[in-house]
Amino acid sequence: MKLSEIGEFGFINRFSEKFSSLNRNEECGIGDDCAIMPLDDQHDQIVTTDLLIEDIHFLRSEITPFDLGYKALAVNLSDIAAMGGKPTASFLSIALPGDTDVEYMDQVMEGYHNLSEKYQVPLLGGDTTKSPDKIVINVCVTGRVKKGTAKLRSAATNDDFICVTGPLGDSGAGLKILLEKINPDSSSRKLISWHNRPEPAINEGLWLGNKTGVNAMMDISDGIASDLLHILSKSGKGATVYVESIPLSTALKETADHNGWNALELALTGGEDYRLLLTISSRSFKKLEKEYNKEFQIPISCVGRITEKNPGQIIWMKENQPYSLDRGGFNHFRE
C-alpha cells in the first residue's frame, strides 16, 4: 500500500495512538495546532513545527528569498496564534544545495529576521546542512499561554458562532495566478503578496486567547472546508455554514471576475489563508464582536453555527438553500 492511498491523516493515525502512552500528565500531543507541555506554575508551553520543501510548498522562481524566510516563520507563528499563545523562540533547520548563492540566503535570513523582530521572537538554534537539490526549511516555534487556557480544536459547543478573522481565499488565488502565469494587475499582486508573505494573526490570537467566550480555535491552512472538519471531529459536533457570509476581499472578487474564477470556491477550499477559525459561545458573541472591532478596526466575521446534529459534517447553505461544494479537502500525498 502506498502513502498516497491513505493520506497524511491516515499515516498519522497509524502511529499516534501507540505513542500517546508515553505522554505525561498535563501533556497534549498530536492533533492540535500545537502540542501543550507544562512550563511553570502559571504557564503552559506550546510547540509547533512546519516543514517547507521546494517544489512542494514553494517555487524558487515565484517567491523572493526575503518572502521565503518570512513565510517559513509566519506559518509557524500562525499555529502559536491559533492556540492564543505568545511566541517565545524559534529553531530553524535548513538544507541547501552547495551551489546556492550566499546573497540568496542572506535575503532568506533577512526576511526571517524581519518577522522575528516584529514579534520579538529570538532564533535560538537550528541545523544547517547540504541538500542534494531542493531547499528544505523546517521551523519549530515555542510559545506560552496561561496555564490551562490554550484554545483547542476540541472545545466547540452547541450553537457556537463560527468565525474567521479575515477574508478567505486570497492566498489560494495568489497561488493560482503564479501557477497559471497570469500577468498580475494591482489586485492580483495583493493576492500574490498574501500568498508569499502571509501575516500571522499573533495579536488577534493573543487577544482572543484571553477571552473565555472563545471556545475552539485553529488557523486555516488547508481551507475552511477542510479545517473546520478538524474542529467538528475533535468536538463531536456538526456545523452549518452560510457561504454568503464568507468574507471575500475586493482583490479576490476583482481577480475572480476578471479571470472567470469562482471566488467562493477559492475561499472555501484554497489553502494557506492563515486566518484564525474560531467558535464563540452564543451568549458572548455580540459583546466580543463589538470589542474585537474596536480593538482591531476590522470585523470578525460570523460564517456559521455549531450544531449538535450531523456530527463531523458541514451543511453548506447559500441564501437558505443547500449548497454543494466542488472540491474536498487537501491530501498531502495525492498528486
Add this chain to the structure above:
Amino acid sequence: MKLSEIGEFGFINRFSEKFSSLNRNEECGIGDDCAIMPLDDQHDQIVTTDLLIEDIHFLRSEITPFDLGYKALAVNLSDIAAMGGKPTASFLSIALPGDTDVEYMDQVMEGYHNLSEKYQVPLLGGDTTKSPDKIVINVCVTGRVKKGTAKLRSAATNDDFICVTGPLGDSGAGLKILLEKINPDSSSRKLISWHNRPEPAINEGLWLGNKTGVNAMMDISDGIASDLLHILSKSGKGATVYVESIPLSTALKETADHNGWNALELALTGGEDYRLLLTISSRSFKKLEKEYNKEFQIPISCVGRITEKNPGQIIWMKENQPYSLDRGGFNHFRE
C-alpha cells in the same frame, strides 16, 4: 559567492550576531549542542533540532527503515545528553514521496518508537508532508537540566583532562564499508550497526551533567578533530591530544587491519560517533574516573589536556612526537 565557499559555520556567522539582539536574559542561543531557555524556578529547558536528508545523511538502500527512525531521534537525544540533560519531548517533521510504501513508514515509526520508549520521551507533535523525491526528516527535542547547570562548550579550563565516553571511529568505518560495498564480516557488521543505529549517551550525559568537576561537554558528530575545535574556540583554550590514548574498538582495529585502513585517522576524523567529548578539572579527574567506571562498567578515556597556550589549536602527539593529521574537519557544503 556560493555557500560551498563559506561552509556551514561561515553561513551561520553571517546572521547569528544580528539575531542575538532578540535573545532575552538567561537565554543561550546558537553555538552549543542545545539552546537554553528558562523553564521554571529550578530548571532550564534545552532544545535541539537536526535535519536528515536522503542521499546526504543516509542512503535508503543501506539503512533499514527501523534504523532510520531510530537514528533520526538518536542524533537529537545525543545533543540533549551533551548538555547533561534529560529529554522531555520530541517533534517529528517528515516529508515523503507519495509512492512510499506504508509498511516502510510503519517500520520508520517503529524504530522511532523503540528509542522513544527506551528513554520515555513522548512524541508530542510534528508535520507530515509530501516530498518531490527524497525522504526528509527533521526532529526537534526538548530537554531539561537543573537551572544553570547545562554543560557548555565554553567551560573548559586550563589543565582540564579531555575525555571521551567510548571508542571513536566505528561509525565512520561503518559508513566506509557501506560506501565501498565491502562484504561485511562480524567485525564490520558491528561498525555498520553503530553507524546505522547509534546509541545516544543519555544516561552517561545525565550522570556527568550532575558532576561539578565536569566542565565543557559536547557530543562528537563531525569527528573529534573537528569537534574539539569548537570547545577550544568557545573556551579560548588550546589542547594537546595524545593519539595513542584514543580508544579504538576491536571491531575497528580488525576491520582496518583487514582492509589496510588507518584506524586512527578514522577515529579522529570520522563523523557520527555520538560519544561524549568532555573536559574534567584536573583535581576532580581521578575520583570521577573511578566513580564513572563503577557506574557504567566501561572506562572514561582521557585523551589529552586543555592548555592555556595555542588557543584554538590542537597539538597532536604520538608517543611524545608531534603527529600530523591527514584530513581536516567536515564542511557540510563542500563536495
